[in-house]
Amino acid sequence: MWKSKQVINEKGRTIRTMICQNSNPESSKWGEFAPEDGPCKNWVEVGANATAVLCSDCTQRSVNNARGASIGA
Numbered sequence: 001m002w003k004s005k006q007v008i009n010e011k012g013r014t015i016r017t018m019i020c021q022n023s024n025p026e027s028s029k030w031g032e033f034a035p036e037d038g039p040c041k042n043w044v045e046v047g048a049n050a051t052a053v054l055c056s057d058c059t060q061r062s063v064n065n066a067r068g069a070s071i072g073a
């Protein structure tokens with residue numbers, strides 16, 4: 001299970017955030033797309049039922065590295 005925490009955003013609303021899966025690339029489905037200089041440290045806003053999240057940076061890397069996938073279709 002990934003770390004999550006409640007934070008107050010700039011609008012004063014309480015939101016739930018979760019650490020990017022690539023904070024622990026060995027446990028991440030997307031570990032090969034972790035930052036080259038170390039584990040990812042990004043937190044992402046998630047819904048109450050989310051159990052894992054990949055941040056937009058890591059998502060972007062996975063998109064860029066995706067082989068034969070049709071992106072943006």
Ligand SMILES: [Zn+2]
Nearest residue numbers: 020040055058
């Ligand atoms: Zn990430």
